Amino acid sequence: MRSIEKIVATSIPFSSKVAVEREDFDRLSTLAKKYVTAEKKESKLQKAVDAANKLIAKLKAEIDSLKQEISDYKSVHSKLRAAELERENTELRGKVRSYEDVIQRNNLWRFFHPLREKAVTRDEAR
Numbered sequence: 001m002r003s004i005e006k007i008v009a010t011s012i013p014f015s016s017k018v019a020v021e022r023e024d025f026d027r028l029s030t031l032a033k034k035y036v037t038a039e040k041k042e043s044k045l046q047k048a049v050d051a052a053n054k055l056i057a058k059l060k061a062e063i064d065s066l067k068q069e070i071s072d073y074k075s076v077h078s079k080l081r082a083a084e085l086e087r088e089n090t091e092l093r094g095k096v097r098s099y100e101d102v103i104q105r106n107n108l109w110r111f112f113h114p115l116r117e118k119a120v121t122r123d124e125a126r
Contacts, residue, residue, distance in 0.1 A: 003027060 007028065009018035103109055
């Protein structure tokens with residue numbers, strides 16, 4: 001950059017043009033080409049950064065959506081009270097078995113379902 005500042009331009013008489021040394025012109029030309037190349041690279045990189053930022057925003061939105069969906073599932077799961085329901089289910093199954101035993105002991109299946117006869121009664125099992 002300092003070498004650019006050292007370039008001296010001299011006015012050409014009877015013209016609005018200026019003259020510089022050949023070496024200075026070559027240096028300016030080379031630096032201008034490098035600048036244009038750097039600008040093109042920067043433009044490409046900026047486009048890539050913009051695309052990446054857009055993708056990041058999309059992925060963040062998708063993550064937020066998935067977090068909401070997971071929290072919905074968790075809230076449903078907590079409402080189920082799985083252990084309590086399992087205990088209640090076991091208790092009800094036991095009651096049904098005891099009712100069926102009473103029905104079987106008293107030979108009352110025909111009143112509940114005519115086609116449902118227990119194959120083996122307790123008395124026959126002994």
